[in-house]
């Protein structure tokens with residue numbers, strides 16, 4: 001794996017554990033020689049993660065839409081900052097640049113980005129691993145909801161299985177290293193199981 005895209009909060013959250021997790025993930029990326037692709041801001045967990053990778057001379061590519069450059073405060077110390085025209089271009093370029101995707105704790109933007117890339121996997125548009133780092137139980141409610149959605153037969157078990165959920169960056173990246181995407185039915189069936 002050359003680069004991993006990380007979605008995470010433009011805020012730091014309530015607990016220090018969230019920021020600590022960003023540092024742990026940064027260390028693991030460095031150890032494995034994997035570059036970081038992210039949203040290009042220097043605020044919140046996004047900024048902490050980028051700074052932690054940069055501090056160890058890792059590669060960081062930020063992708064930010066023009067209208068967020070001032071609002072989110074773009075990070076100008078990155079290996080490369082790509083300024084794009086829209087949110088859609090941002091997500092598409094981030095997806096192209098990365099070999100896998102990880103969500104750390106974050107807010108609505110993080111959730112939207114994670115679920116978009118997961119639905120692209122569900123549709124067979126890519127076969128790259130998608131992971132959720134459930135730090136300090138932050139995503140417990142979301143994980144329970146996904147299991148509920150499977151129970152209620154709105155989400156296929158195979159699609160649910162494409163979200164790899166771990167608590168430690170090291171474990172998640174080990175799983176990424178050996179990941180084989182399940183074969184995806186090209187027919188988006190009404191009743192496929």
Ligand code: AMP
Pocket residue numbers: 008009010011039041068072087091106107108109110111112113
């Ligand atoms: P948040 O998790 O809400 O703090 O946001 C994390 C990142 O997601 C930030 O870079 C936001 O610009 C971005 N973001 C916010 N809303 C959206 C959206 N609707 N689609 C994609 N990204 C978003």
